[in-house]
Amino acid sequence: METLIEMRGITKVYPNGVIANNRVNLEISSGEIHAIVGENGAGKTTLMKILAGFVKPDEGEIFYKGEKIKINSPSEALEKGIGMVHQHFMLVPSLTVAENIVLGMEPRKGLSFDLQKAISLTKEISKKYNMYVNPNSKVKDIPVGMKQKVEILKSLLRGAEILILDEPTAVLTPQETESLFESLLTLKKQGHTIIFITHKLKEVKKISDRITVMKKGRNVATIATQEVSEKEISQMMVGRDVIFEVEKLPVKPGKTVLEVKNLRAFSENGRMMLKNINFTVREREIVGIAGVAGNGQSELVEILSGLRKAERGQILINGIDITNKSTKSIRNKKVSHIPEDRMKYGTALEATVEENLISDRYDKPEFNRMLILNKKKIQTEAEKLVKEFNIAVNSVKTKIKMLSGGNVQKVVVAREISSNPCLLLANQPTRGVDIGGREFVHRKLIEMREKSVGILLISSDIDELMCLSDRLLIIYEGELVAAFSDVDKINEEEIGLYMLGIKKQNEITLREAMI
Amino acid sequence: MKKIQVFDILRILIALLIAFFIGFIIILLVSEEPLYAFKLFLVGPFSSLRRIGNLVEMTIPLIFTGLAVAVAFEAGQFNIGAEGQFFFGAALATILGIIFKIPAILHVPLALLGGIVGGGLVGAIPGLLKAKWQVNELVSSLMLNFIFLHFSLYLVNNHFRDVHTGIMASWKIEETAWLKQFIPGTRIHVGVFISIIMVIFTYYFLYRTKWGYALRMTGINKDFAIYSGINVASVIIYSQVISGALAGLGGAIEILGIHHRFQWQALPGYGFDGMIIAIMAKNNPAFIPIASLFLAYIRKGAEVMNMMSDVPAEVVNIIQAIIIFFVTAEAFLSKYQHKLVVKEVTTNG
Numbered sequence: 110m111e112t113l114i115e116m117r118g119i120t121k122v123y124p125n126g127v128i129a130n131n132r133v134n135l136e137i138s139s140g141e142i143h144a145i146v147g148e149n150g151a152g153k154t155t156l157m158k159i160l161a162g163f164v165k166p167d168e169g170e171i172f173y174k175g176e177k178i179k180i181n182s183p184s185e186a187l188e189k190g191i192g193m194v195h196q197h198f199m200l201v202p203s204l205t206v207a208e209n210i211v212l213g214m215e216p217r218k219g220l221s222f223d224l225q226k227a228i229s230l231t232k233e234i235s236k237k238y239n240m241y242v243n244p245n246s247k248v249k250d251i252p253v254g255m256k257q258k259v260e261i262l263k264s265l266l267r268g269a270e271i272l273i274l275d276e277p278t279a280v281l282t283p284q285e286t287e288s289l290f291e292s293l294l295t296l297k298k299q300g301h302t303i304i305f306i307t308h309k310l311k312e313v314k315k316i317s318d319r320i321t322v323m324k325k326g327r328n329v330a331t332i333a334t335q336e337v338s339e340k341e342i343s344q345m346m347v348g349r350d351v352i353f354e355v356e357k358l359p360v361k362p363g364k365t366v367l368e369v370k371n372l373r374a375f376s377e378n379g380r381m382m383l384k385n386i387n388f389t390v391r392e393r394e395i396v397g398i399a400g401v402a403g404n405g406q407s408e409l410v411e412i413l414s415g416l417r418k419a420e421r422g423q424i425l426i427n428g429i430d431i432t433n434k435s436t437k438s439i440r441n442k443k444v445s446h447i448p449e450d451r452m453k454y455g456t457a458l459e460a461t462v463e464e465n466l467i468s469d470r471y472d473k474p475e476f477n478r479m480l481i482l483n484k485k486k487i488q489t490e491a492e493k494l495v496k497e498f499n500i501a502v503n504s505v506k507t508k509i510k511m512l513s514g515g516n517v518q519k520v521v522v523a524r525e526i527s528s529n530p531c532l533l534l535a536n537q538p539t540r541g542v543d544i545g546g547r548e549f550v551h552r553k554l555i556e557m558r559e560k561s562v563g564i565l566l567i568s569s570d571i572d573e574l575m576c577l578s579d580r581l582l583i584i585y586e587g588e589l590v591a592a593f594s595d596v597d598k599i600n601e602e603e604i605g606l607y608m609l610g611i612k613k614q615n616e617i618t619l620r621e622a623m624i
Numbered sequence: 625m626k627k628i629q630v631f632d633i634l635r636i637l638i639a640l641l642i643a644f645f646i647g648f649i650i651i652l653l654v655s656e657e658p659l660y661a662f663k664l665f666l667v668g669p670f671s672s673l674r675r676i677g678n679l680v681e682m683t684i685p686l687i688f689t690g691l692a693v694a695v696a697f698e699a700g701q702f703n704i705g706a707e708g709q710f711f712f713g714a715a716l717a718t719i720l721g722i723i724f725k726i727p728a729i730l731h732v733p734l735a736l737l738g739g740i741v742g743g744g745l746v747g748a749i750p751g752l753l754k755a756k757w758q759v760n761e762l763v764s765s766l767m768l769n770f771i772f773l774h775f776s777l778y779l780v781n782n783h784f785r786d787v788h789t790g791i792m793a794s795w796k797i798e799e800t801a802w803l804k805q806f807i808p809g810t811r812i813h814v815g816v817f818i819s820i821i822m823v824i825f826t827y828y829f830l831y832r833t834k835w836g837y838a839l840r841m842t843g844i845n846k847d848f849a850i851y852s853g854i855n856v857a858s859v860i861i862y863s864q865v866i867s868g869a870l871a872g873l874g875g876a877i878e879i880l881g882i883h884h885r886f887q888w889q890a891l892p893g894y895g896f897d898g899m900i901i902a903i904m905a906k907n908n909p910a911f912i913p914i915a916s917l918f919l920a921y922i923r924k925g926a927e928v929m930n931m932m933s934d935v936p937a938e939v940v941n942i943i944q945a946i947i948i949f950f951v952t953a954e955a956f957l958s959k960y961q962h963k964l965v966v967k968e969v970t971t972n973g
Contacts, residue, residue, distance in 0.1 A: 122966040167966050416851060437853035446851070454851040457844040468841060468852035472834045481832050 112175070113139040113302055114160070114191075114271065119169035121155050127511060129155035130166070131326040137271070142293060142303045144313040144334070147323035147346055148543030150513025153306045154196070156323070157273045160304075161193035162186035192269030194260040196276045202249035206242050207231040210263050234266050238299070240292045253402055254285030258292070265296075272296065274305040278312055279540070280402055280569055283605040290316050308543060310339040322346055347545045357555055362579070363392030365427075366532045366563035367413070372422035374408055382408040383587045386422070390532065390563040395554065397566045397578030397596075401608050405587035406567045407449055410536045413565070414446040415439040416454075426532060440469055445525040449536040449567075455521040456509045463491035463505040466524050498523035499549065515546040522550055526557060533557060536567045551577060571601055583607040592619050631961055639950035647943035654939055661933035665943075668928030669921050677810025679917070679924050681882060685710070686916035687819040688874025689898025691826045692743075692867045694907040698830055699863035700843035701754070705765030706871040707895025708772035709746045711888065713739035713872025714879045715776035718886040721797025721879065722784055731800040736818075736876050743872015744865045746772055751864030755857035761864065773891055780886045793887035803881035813881035820913070822870065827909040829866070839863050871895060903952050922947055 114137040121130040129152045137143050145153045158164040160171065162180040171178055173189055180186045183193070200209050207227040216226035231244040240258045248256060257277060264272055278286045293303055293316060307313060313320055314334060322329040322345045329345050372386040382405045390396045400406050411417035413424060415436035424432045426442045448454035456465050467487055470476060476483050476490070491505040500519045502512060509517060522538065535554065539547040554577060558564060568574050574581060575596055583591040583604065591607040591614045593599050606612040647665070652658045669679050689706045696703035716738040724731055749768055753759035784794040803813040830836040842849040842859045849856050874894065879886060901919060905911035926940035 120966070122962070124962055124965065126965050167962075414851070435853070435855075436850060437855065440853045448851060453845075453847050455848070457841055457848045459844045460841060464837070464841065468848065468854070471837050477834055481828070482834055482837060484832070 111139050113137050113173070115172040116156070116160065117170045117172070119156060119159060119166050119171075121152075121159060121164060121166050127513075128326050130159070130169075132169070133323070133326070133328050135321055135328060136331065137302060137304060138319070140297065140300055140302055141318040142297055142305070142316055144317035144320045145304060145306045145323060146308070146310065146313060146320060146342060147329075148545060149515035149541060150325075151323040151346075151543075152326040153323050154275055157193060157275060157304065157306060160186070161191055161273055163193070187264075187267050187269065190268055190270030191273070192264030192267060192271070193273040194257065194264060194275065194277065196279065198256050198260055200248045200256060200259060202247070204248060205244065206246055206248060206251065206255075206259050207244035209248055209259055210234070210244075210266055212263075214267065230266065231262070234262050238262065238265060238292065239295045252285070253280045254282070254288065257281070257285075257289065261292070270300075271302045271304065274303065276306055276308065276541075278307065278309060282401055282608050283571065283601050284609065286312070308541075308547075310342050310544075313342065314339055324348070343544055346543070357577070358559065360393045360559060362394040363561055365389050365391050367565065368423075368425040368428075369413075370423040370425070372409070372412065372424065373420045374405075374412055374417065375420055376408065381587060383412075383419075386587075386589060388582060388589065388592075390565050392531070392561045392563050393558055394579045395558055395564040395566055395577050397568065397574040397581045398584055399568070399571060399574050399581060399604055399608055400584035402569055404584050404608075406584050407536065408587075409584075410446070410449070410534050410565075410567060413439075413534055414444065414448075440528075443529070443531040444534065445469075445528050445530040445532075446534040447521055447525050447536060447538045449540070451514075451517055451521050456517055458510040459508060461506050461508055462495065462500070462502055462512070462520060463487060465509050465520050466491045466494050466505070469524060469528055494523040494527055497527075498553075515542045518542050519546065519549070522553060526553055530557075530562060533562055533564045534567075535564060537569065538566070539568075539570065539573060547573075571604055574604075575601070585610045585613075589619065590614065631964055635961070636951060639953065640947065643943075643947040643950040646946050650939055650942060651935055655933060655935050657933060661929050661935045664932055665925040665929040668932070669924040671928070673809045675924065675928065677807065677812050679920050680810070680812045680816060682920035682923060683913070683916045684813075684815050684819050684881070685874045685878045685894050686897055686901055686919055687823065687913055688877065689871050689894045690901030690905065690912040690916050691822060691898075691909060692869075692871035692874070693895075693898040693902040694905065694909060694912060695826060695830070695839075695870065696863055696867040697902050697907045698843045699839045699859060700846060701751075701860060701863055701867075702762040703747070703750075703765055703864065703867045703871075704762055704899075705746060705750060705768045705895065706867070706898045707891050707893070708765075708769035709743035709868040709871035710875040710878075710894050711769075711891060712746050712772040712776050712875070713743035714875030714888075715780055715886055716742035716872075717801075717876030717879050718780065718794050718797055719784055721801035721884075722795050724801075725798060726800065728800040728802075731798065732803065732880065735797070735801045735880055736873060739872040739874075739876020740869045741872070743875065744869035746872070747864040747866070747868015748861065751861040754864075755860045761860075765864075769891060769895070776886075777889065784886070786885065791887065792889055794885050796885045797879065801880055802884060803877065805881070811882055815877040815881040818873075818877060822873070823909050823913055826870070826912075830909065835859075835862065871898070900948055900952075904948070919948075 116133065116135040119130050119133045122128050133156055135156065147153050155164060159166045162183040162185050171180060178189065210231050211227045216223040216230065228244045235242050240262060242255055242258050242262065248259065261272065277289060281289060296303060317334045319331060319333055320342060321331045322342065324346060367390040369386055369388050372383055374383040376382045386409065398406055408417060412419045415434055418433050423430060426444060429442060431439050431442055467476065476486055488505060495502060495505055498519050500523065501516050509520065525533065539550050542550065554564060566574065566577055578596050581593045581596050582589050585608060648662050651661050655661045669675050689710055692706045693703055717735040720735045720738040724734060746768060750761040750764040753764050754761045780794045781792060786793055786795045803815050805811050805813045830840060838854045838859050841854060842856050846856060897919060901912060901915040904915040922944055926944060929935050930937045930940055
């Protein structure tokens with residue numbers, strides 16, 4: 110197959126001195142599905158942003174069909190037929206699907222916007238590429254899988270021949286992933302080229318033609334997918350063997366740590382996010398909650414950790430009522446919390462690693478000498494944690510913003526685990542974390558479980574839930590619709606059906622497995 | 625990263641050079657004797673002991689309002705009210721200086737305390753409003769300036785006005801409340817030591833105490849602070865109170881050290897200068913005295929030039945603005961800085 114795009118010697122350094130790309134070469138053939146894999150901070154997204162015109166490289170050249178080109182902006186990239194769908198969707202939630210798809214290139218009738226034309230354009234393109242979307246729905250009301258299709262269609266309408274997808278499956282259910290892959294194969298058949306970034310090697314094997322492995326800002330290899338196994342890919346990414354399934358010893362759960370009774374909550378705009386939630390978590394037990402993002406799981410964790418108020422219901426930690434108490438008093442009950450969004454809640458980017466590691470304990474007597482903070486003690490503690498949790502950083506005085514995503518997550522995990530909790534709320538503990546880091550976090554969670562901690566695990570990664578949970582609950586539209594006390598007995602497809610609200614367990618089965 | 629730090633200092637120096645150069649061109653346009661005028665601007669502040677004295681005297685209140693604003697900024701808060709806090713602190717200190725007749729050892733601390741409490745109280749208002757009802761502190765602290773301007777004037781002009789002078793001014797404060805001027809030929813007073821102590825205090829408070837830590841974390845990422853269990857409402861309140869207290873103390877010291885009576889009839893502008901200083905010093909208390917001295921220097925230079933040459937005061941304001949503009953322009957020369965970063969990391973890696 111002929112070479113469509115070639116990137117040569119691409120170097121990009123961010124203003125904080127992080128080298129995202131270091132003389133990277135990449136070659137994309139026409140009509141292939143090309144997977145780009147690598148650990149966090151390997152420079153995958155940066156490389157793709159350069160190709161799509163969002164980021165300017167400091168050095169290097171890009172060739173399109175053998176001709177040297179310069180891409181200065183996303184619109185210039187689109188002129189060459191290069192379109193990118195970002196990890197975080199860039200859609201206007203309050204507009205309809207059709208309005209979003211034509212945004213910036215609106216069809217006009219005289220001076221006014223021609224909505225009918227927009228709708229017919231949407232229908233047309235949706236049919237052409239076999240991706241169903243409802244042109245009249247508001248984007249805020251449609252599921253994540255459909256939002257993604259809107260993004261893809263948006264690029265296609267603008268003439269994208271080369272489609273870049275940044276971790277497209279991270280937020281999808283198994284069914285949605287399946288449907289996305291079908292669409293991608295259709296696109297390929299029609300002659301499009303697809304580049305996608307992912308952490309999930311299973312998917313790489315399933316759909317891609319070739320793989321480029323990146324590591325620490327450099328490209329390690331480009332290989333044909335049939336020639337390598339998942340294991341070999343992961344070795345190339347990490348440089349060592351990775352254990353996919355962490356071993357979990359059977360342990361007997363102890364007394365109840367967390368009890369949630371009749372919990373109900375509304376969102377800021379008055380929508381009911383949680384309707385009558387009941388469940389418990391015991392010592393030495395990992396309770397997983399599966400669900401499509403936006404079905405109330407984030408609100409649940411925020412209420413349990415004191416960041417949001419409940420409308421009704423009760424939350425007991427070791428029998429003590431903590432409903433609507435402050436974050437401080439909940440933390441004092443030995444509850445720790447790995448938040449979903451490590452940039453918003455988990456860390457302060459402009460503060461040092463050390464300052465981030467002590468944010469929950471800086472006021473404890475052991476870190477203070479009278480009125481003054483005990484600098485030495487804080488530094489020793491931070492250095493101990495950096496070592497124990499393998500945080501790749503030169504000094505604890507380095508600012509968090511200099512760290513890669515995976516290492517930032519390790520800082521959060523280190524702080525929350527080392528506070529010696531009795532209940533850990535882990536919300537997407539490995540989101541955007543590479544396989545090495547993921548294995549590490551999983552091992553830590555299992556270790557905690559053996560040390561008699563109760564863990565509530567919320568994840569959009571079903572493999573993660575299946576491998577870690579002792580019990581699994583499924584949430585749909587603010588309600589627990591299924592509960593399994595034996596995770597080994599269920600399959601992924603079935604979980605997907607519950608997550609999408611197609612199936613629901615009856616009250617009795619639910620109640621039995623809930624406790 | 626050493627090179628980059630050197631570059632940072634170099635960057636400021638280049639900015640200064642350019643600013644002075646533009647300033648010179650402006651002087652060239654308006655003056656008959658531009659070289660002479662420009663010389664006055666540059667070396668005027670050092671041309672006599674009295675002027676050097678003035679420089680230091682002018683620096684002292686700027687340090688206080690600079691610190692005040694820096695504390696608020698570090699907490700992610702605005703304090704546009706340093707102006708009113710300074711003013712009210714000065715008024716209270718004046719009143720305490722007038723009505724008490726006690727030994728200096730008690731009188732000075734009492735008057736200073738008056739300034740601290742006065743400024744702190746004024747600062748508490750936007751803090752409380754923000755913490756309780758999410759009232760935007762930018763608006764509330766700005767509005768309070770006018771309230772406390774007129775409240776202070778009411779107190780001083782109606783109850784403590786010196787009826788023997790022709791001007792609107794308070795009685796002189798008792799000599800026991802004066803801060804001693806200790807260098808003959810200048811008005812440099814003991815307040816200079818207090819300012820240095822407060823610089824050290826603020827530095828320690830921000831970087832070495834748990835309250836300072838909570839304050840800075842709130843400033844960097846409020847959500848992170850809330851999530852970590854930091855009581856953000858209380859941080860907002862105490863940061864504004866401390867900020868106000870520093871400004872109020874500055875006002876008190878200005879009265880006790882220099883004027884010995886209250887004779888302002890309008891806001892003197894120290895609070896707004898405080899913002900410029902805090903920005904120049906990047907909120908770091910250690911740099912506040914340098915930034916204050918620098919601002920005092922260009923002010924004094926301008927004053928000398930205005931007095932002794934044909935350059936009008938308005939032009940002087942333009943030059944000041946240009947200098948401050950260049951020094952605080954964050955992205956100035958950032959391309960070169962980035963190239964330097966690229967070079968450094970790629971040669972090492």
